[in-house]
Amino acid sequence: MSRLYCPFKECNCEIIPISKGRQVMLPVQAYEEMKIMLPAQAHQPTGKFLVVNDVWDFDNIGVSRGVPERHQPGGSIGFLDGTICTIVKTEKYLICAECDRGPLGVVCNVTRADGTEEALHLLSIESLSTGGSINEEAAALD
């Protein structure tokens, strides 16, 4: 699982190599609160997100309109190194730059434990497809 692709089969454009971000865990209610798209209604998400500081690290990502007040999640983000950030405000949605669908993630402002504020791009790993690498394997068998 090295790259993430747009989950829509007819689009399938490359969004980002996973190595470009840091993996973090969000509370599972974040999907519902932020209205993030999941692959299926019955999908039970685990809360895995990819954090990217710079929007230019994405190969293809769009930033959409502001997030309504009622879709503001609370809670915190747990980094694998143990750092915890508190979500202050969710600013925008991340969508596929090619087909404009999503939301696949959010841009939000967080505060670190030491009080410093930071803007993070949070991409929902489970909302995306890793299908590109499967296709490459299938092609290699021919």
Ligand SMILES: [Zn+2]
């Ligand atoms: Zn797309």
